[in-house]
Structures are given as structure tokens and as C-alpha cells.
Amino acid sequence: MAAVDLPLPGVAGRARTGPGPGVITVDAGGGCSLRVFDAGLACCGVEVAAALRRSGALATATSGQQLSVFIVAGTVTDKLAPYVLEAFQDTPLPRRVLSFGACANSGGPYWDSYCVTKGVDQFIPVDVYVPGCPPRPEALLAGLTLVLRAGE
Amino acid sequence: MTGATPSTDGLPARSRGVIALLEENCTVCMLCARECPDWCIYIESHQEPVPGTEYGGEDPARAPAGRGRQRVRNVLDRFAIDFSLCMYCGICVEACPYDALFWSPEFSYAETDIAALTHEQGRLREWMWTVPPPPAHDEGQRPPQD
Amino acid sequence: MAPEEIIAAVGGGLPPEVGCEADHRGVMLRVPHGHWLAALAFARERLDCDFFDWLTAVDEADEGFSVVVHVYSLAGRHHVLLATPLPRSSPRLPTATGIYRGAAWHERETHEMFGIGFDGHPHLAPLLLPDGFEGHPLRKDFVLAARVAKEWPGVKEPGERPVPRAEQPAPGAQQPVPGAERPAPGAERPVPRARRRGPPHVPDGWGPA
Numbered sequence: 001m002a003a004v005d006l007p008l009p010g011v012a013g014r015a016r017t018g019p020g021p022g023v024i025t026v027d028a029g030g031g032c033s034l035r036v037f038d039a040g041l042a043c044c045g046v047e048v049a050a051a052l053r054r055s056g057a058l059a060t061a062t063s064g065q066q067l068s069v070f071i072v073a074g075t076v077t078d079k080l081a082p083y084v085l086e087a088f089q090d091t092p093l094p095r096r097v098l099s100f101g102a103c104a105n106s107g108g109p110y111w112d113s114y115c116v117t118k119g120v121d122q123f124i125p126v127d128v129y130v131p132g133c134p135p136r137p138e139a140l141l142a143g144l145t146l147v148l149r150a151g152e
Numbered sequence: 153m154t155g156a157t158p159s160t161d162g163l164p165a166r167s168r169g170v171i172a173l174l175e176e177n178c179t180v181c182m183l184c185a186r187e188c189p190d191w192c193i194y195i196e197s198h199q200e201p202v203p204g205t206e207y208g209g210e211d212p213a214r215a216p217a218g219r220g221r222q223r224v225r226n227v228l229d230r231f232a233i234d235f236s237l238c239m240y241c242g243i244c245v246e247a248c249p250y251d252a253l254f255w256s257p258e259f260s261y262a263e264t265d266i267a268a269l270t271h272e273q274g275r276l277r278e279w280m281w282t283v284p285p286p287p288a289h290d291e292g293q294r295p296p297q298d
Numbered sequence: 299m300a301p302e303e304i305i306a307a308v309g310g311g312l313p314p315e316v317g318c319e320a321d322h323r324g325v326m327l328r329v330p331h332g333h334w335l336a337a338l339a340f341a342r343e344r345l346d347c348d349f350f351d352w353l354t355a356v357d358e359a360d361e362g363f364s365v366v367v368h369v370y371s372l373a374g375r376h377h378v379l380l381a382t383p384l385p386r387s388s389p390r391l392p393t394a395t396g397i398y399r400g401a402a403w404h405e406r407e408t409h410e411m412f413g414i415g416f417d418g419h420p421h422l423a424p425l426l427l428p429d430g431f432e433g434h435p436l437r438k439d440f441v442l443a444a445r446v447a448k449e450w451p452g453v454k455e456p457g458e459r460p461v462p463r464a465e466q467p468a469p470g471a472q473q474p475v476p477g478a479e480r481p482a483p484g485a486e487r488p489v490p491r492a493r494r495r496g497p498p499h500v501p502d503g504w505g506p507a
Contacts, residue, residue, distance in 0.1 A: 006399040008420060078428040105236040105266060109190060112444035114435040115427060119236075121266065130262040131269050133239040136169075142260035150264050179456070186452030191497070199457035226457035 026052070026144065034069050034144060037091050039084055041074030044101035044134040048073045051137030068095040069147055071140075072124070075103035075110055076117040088124050096127040096147045100140060105129045160257045165287035167257035168240045170271075172279035173231055177252035180226035184244035184253060192237035193244060194270075196230040233276065235261070236269040254283040299374045301325055304345060311344055312337060324377030331391070334382050338367070338397045346371040347378050353394065353404035355384075355412040357438045362386040363412060367394065367401070384414065393419040411436040446504050450497035 026034040038048050048071055070091045076084055088097065099120050102108025107118035120126060127150060130143035160169070185193040205223035245253045256279050263269050271279075289296065299307075301320035308318045308327065316337060317328035329337040341347045347369035355365045363384040370377050384391060393416040394401040405416045406425040413434040416422060424431070433440055496502065 008395065008399055008402050077426075078431075079426060081428075102237060102239055105269065106234075108237060109239040111190060111237055112442055114440070114442065115431075118444075119266070126266075128262055128264055129236060129266050129269060131235040131238070132259065136259045139259045139262065143262040146262050146264065182452055182454065182456050186498075188451070191448060191451055194451050195454070196459075197454075197457050198459050224457070 032148070033066050034147075035066060035092075036069050036071060036144075037087070038071045038073060039087055041072070041076060041080065041084075042103065044073035044103070047134045047137050048100060048140055051140040054137060054141075067147075068092050069098055069144065070095055070124075071098045071100050072104040072120045073100040073134075075108070076120050078115050078117055081117050081123060084120065085123055096150075097124055098128045098130065098140075098143055098147055099126045100130045100132075100143070101135055102131065102133040105131060108133060160259070160282075163257045165284075166255060168242060168255050169257040169259040170235070170255075170261060170279050170282075171233055171238070171245065171276070172254045172256045172283050173233075173273065173276035174252050174254065174280055175228055175231065175273060175277060177250045178228055178231065179250055180228050181249065183247045183249065187243050187247040189241065189243065190234075190237045190239055192234040194230065194232045194234070195228070197226050197228050199224040200227050228273070231273045231276065232270050234270045236266050254280065256280075256282045257284065258282045299345065299371070299376050301376070304376060304378065307344055308340070311340055324379060326379045326381065329380055329382045331382055331384070334380075335392050335394070335397065337380055337382075338394055341369050341378050341380060342397055345376075345378060346374050347376075348372060350398040350400040353401050353408060355408050355414055355436075357412065357436065358383075359438060360386075363389050363414060365391055365408065365414065367398075369398070388415075389413070390415040390417055392417050395419060410434070413437070441504050442500075445497065445500050450500075452497065453494065455494070 026036055036052060038045065038052070040046075040048055068091050070088050072084065088095075097120075099105050103110060103116070104120045107113070107116050110116040111118055117123070128143050128146050130139055132139055135143075160167075163169075180195060180197040182195060185191075185195045202223040202225050242255065245255060258279065261269075301324075304325045305318050305320060308316060308325075312327075313333060313336075315330045316333055319326050319328075327337055327341075349370040349372050351368040351370055353365065353367045355363050358364055361383065363386065364381050365384060366379060366381045368377065368379050382391065389412075391414060393405060395405065396418070402419070402421070403425055405419055406422060408414055409416060409419075409422050410424045410427050410431075411434055427435070
């Protein structure tokens with residue numbers, strides 16, 4: 001097959017070709033449920049996915065509301081930052097932001113890179129920082145517990 | 153549904169949760185701060201004379217004629233690890249020649265303020281209580297060197 | 299194809315200026331600038347290298363750049379590397395997209411990271427860097443600002459009191475080694491700046507701002 005028969009690689013615009021945004025509802029007890037929006041950008045996304053598949057123990061919240069938690073899990077590059085901001089702005093209120101892993105906290109191992117945003121809190125207000133590289137799935141559950149506690 | 157701190161039971165041996173400092177062993181050789189690829193270990197220190205080693209000292213017979221010098225030792229002022237940067241590679245734990253750094257499996261120390269993720273000397277010493285005893289050698293592993 | 303067969307085919311099919319050598323990784327073709335497209339077409343048609351793996355550049359300091367392409371033959375199961383040298387000032391190369399379509403994004407990335415122009419590329423826009431980024435990051439003379447701005451925690455010698463950055467002598471300034479006179483008991487020995495080590499992987503030329 002000659003090369004010129006093949007099309008050039010390109011991006012198919014903004015049309016979504018994969019599954020939709022992952023929204024998982026976690027029961028926090030006391031009538032409170034957390035709708036978790038996971039921006040799984042890199043390796044930490046795997047740990048968040050593992051955590052959300054498990055039935056972990058969360059603190060019982062006193063308020064019976066539905067709280068949205070926007071989790072940034074993975075390295076945020078300067079190129080991707082506007083889209084992460086868009087996804088944050090699309091998260092319904094009331095919302096909290098959880099920064100998961102060293103890259104989202106401060107740039108992590110890539111703190112010195114020319115194209116990595118040194119922490120997602122550079123452009124998004126963060127409520128809870130979960131340290132780790134990557135943090136354990138149980139650490140995410142502990143972080144979500146802190147989100148509930150901090151919101152009260 | 154409980155609000156208890158997640159347990160660290162059942163985690164594998166040598167799990168890397170947090171790094172603890174045994175400051176009694178630290179001689180401020182700076183190897184951990186120098187080897188850290190993230191530059192996230194901050195050490196400050198000063199030197200102090202060791203009592204009893206002044207020129208002449210208590211026993212004049214011990215002082216070599218004309219060549220003795222006051223012995224000094226390094227005193228640790230500040231030892232901090234910034235866990236918002238730390239990538240848990242363990243290079244500092246391996247590099248320490250005096251076994252002052254240890255792994256602990258504790259993992260639930262999330263914070264609402266990123267500055268609180270920089271653990272100072274006191275907190276790093278607190279983590280020492282959570283460091284498990286060294287696990288038994290695995291079968292077929294090379295026998296220990298020491 | 300065995301390496302010897304590849305070398306023989308190259309010797310018969312390409313001009314003698316194209317160097318060819320084989321090692322445990324595969325066959326490496328050193329292609330002068332003018333024969334770049336001919337060598338790529340030869341690799342695709344005569345050596346059956348139908349799988350395009352990657353295209354990138356290497357900053358060879360004084361010798362300029364070299365653009366390297368890795369292609370693979372799925373049927374013959376042999377790897378071929380093609381490399382061509384480019385001068386440091388205004389490095390340009392004809393695009394490989396006419397022969398390997400997959401080179402399109404690789405050439406875009408190489409263009410923005412090294413500043414190498416690819417003539418005839420249909421869309422040489424930045425791929426990975428954000429808009430408004432200045433400079434070519436993967437060149438060796440690109441200063442990694444974060445490693446200059448942040449003070450290396452290991453710059454202090456053991457037992458040395460921290461000195462505010464404004465009071466530190468400039469790097470490279472020679473100071474007399476204070477070893478001649480015996481220091482007073484308990485006094486601290488200042489560390490001469492010339493003996494001070496710098497952070498790893500930060501060339502001397504960068505220095506603090």
C-alpha cells in the first residue's frame with residue numbers, strides 16, 4: 001500500500017468518541033451522596049477508578065445533600081489546563097475540588113518541566129489535597145471523608 | 153459506614169505510605185537532600201563543639217602536641233519533607249548511610265492546606281511510631297550483607 | 299531479512315554516501331542530507347519496512363542536530379534506523395509524510411521541540427506545547443527555569459548555617475581557602491565557594507537568576 005493512499009492523522013473536532021464523563025455516586029450515609037467527577041489525566045486515574053469500584057467506608061455526613069466532587073487525578077499540562085478548567089466549571093454546584101496525587105498537588109515529579117502546571121491549584125480552588133505518587137485507593141476514601149468534614 | 157481512619161492492616165510488607173525520620177541517627181550528611189530528585193527535603197543545621205574535646209581537654213595526655221583541634225558535630229535545626237512534591241521513590245531512604253529514614257505504611261494524611269503537607273521534624277518523628285518491624289526475608293532472597 | 303542482507307541491499311540500491319552499519323539493535327543508516335527521501339522510500343519499498351515507529355531529533359551540541367527515524371518490517375521482523383545530520387543554523391529537512399503518513403505528528407512535535415523545519419508538511423502547527431510558548435524546549439541550551447529559580451536544598455554543606463541568597467557570593471568567584479590559620483575553638487569553617495557543588499543536571503552556565 002502506498003503512503004499517499006492513507007489519510008493524514010487528525011483530531012475529530014470536539015465530538016466525543018469515547019464514553020461520557022465518569023460520574024459515580026458514592027453513598028456517604030445520612031442522606032448525603034457524593035457525585036464524583038474524575039478527571040483521570042494520568043496514572044492516578046487508575047487508583048481513583050480502583051477506589052470508586054470498591055465499597056469503602058466514608059464518614060457519615062450530617063447534611064442530606066448531593067455534593068459534587070471534582071477530582072483531578074494526574075499530571076496537568078499547560079496545554080490541557082484550559083480543558084480541566086472547563087470541566088471544573090461544568091461541575092454542578094455545590095462542588096468541592098480534590099487534588100489527588102503529587103502531580104495535581106504541586107507538579108510532583110515533573111515540577112521542573114517546561115510544560116507542566118505546578119499544581120492544579122494554580123487555576124482552580126482546591127479543597128483537599130491527597131498526597132501520594134500515586135496515593136492508595138484507600139487514601140482517596142480518606143480524602144473524600146475530609147471533603148465531607150471540611151464542608152461542615 | 154464508619155468514620156474511622158482507614159486501617160493499615162493487611163497492607164503488603166514495605167508499603168510506601170510516608171517517610172519517618174529518626175533524628176537521633178541523623179548526622180546531617182545531606183545525602184538525602186542531595187539525592188532527592190524532587191528537591192523536596194529541606195535541611196538546616198549548624199555546628200557545635202563537642203564538649204570535652206577542647207584543645208587539651210580534661211586529660212592533657214590525650215592532646216597531641218601542637219596539633220589538636222576542637223571537635224565539632226553537626227546539629228540538625230530543621231528537617232522537613234514536602235509531601236506535596238514527594239514522589240515516594242525511596243532514594244532518600246536508600247541513600248541514608250545511618251538508617252535515619254524509614255518507610256511507614258500510613259497513607260491517610262490528606263490536608264485542606266497544601267502548606268500542611270510539608271512535614272517538619274516533629275511530625276516526621278511521630279511517624280516513627282507507625283514504622284513496622286522489618287519483614288522477614290523472602291524465600292530465595294540473597295542473604296543479608298550484615 | 300538478516301542484517302547482512304540489508305547491508306547488501308543498501309549497498310546495491312542506495313548511493314555510497316549512505317553509510318550502513320549493524321549492531322544488536324538493528325541496522326543503522328547514516329543518510330546525508332540530500333538523500334533523505336530516497337533512503338526513506340528505499341526502506342519502505344525495498345526493505346519492506348511498512349511500520350513507522352517514530353521520528354525525533356537529537357541535539358548533538360557542536361555538530362548540529364540529527365533527525366532519526368525508526369521503522370520496522372512486520373514481515374521481515376527487522377528494525378532499521380535512519381539518521382541524517384542537520385546544521386545548527388536553520389535546520390530544514392523535506393517532510394517524510396509523502397512516504398510515511400504516520401510521520402505527520404512526529405514531525406510536528408520535532409518542529410516545536412527542536413525548531414527543525416520540515417518542507418512540504420501539510421500542517422506544521424504546534425502539537426503539545428501551549429499557545430504562545432517561546433523557545434524550543436528539547437534543545438540543550440534551553441534553560442529549565444524551575445531548576446534555576448528554586449534553590450537546591452543540597453547546596454549547603456553539612457553543618458553550614460543557611461546564608462540568605464542575596465548574601466551568597468557569585469558562583470565561580472574564588473575565595474581564599476581559610477586553612478592557613480587554625481580556627482578558634484568551636485568556630486565554624488566557612489566553605490569556599492569554589493568547592494561548593496551544584497545541583498545535579500544543572501549546567502554551570504545557567505546559574506541563579
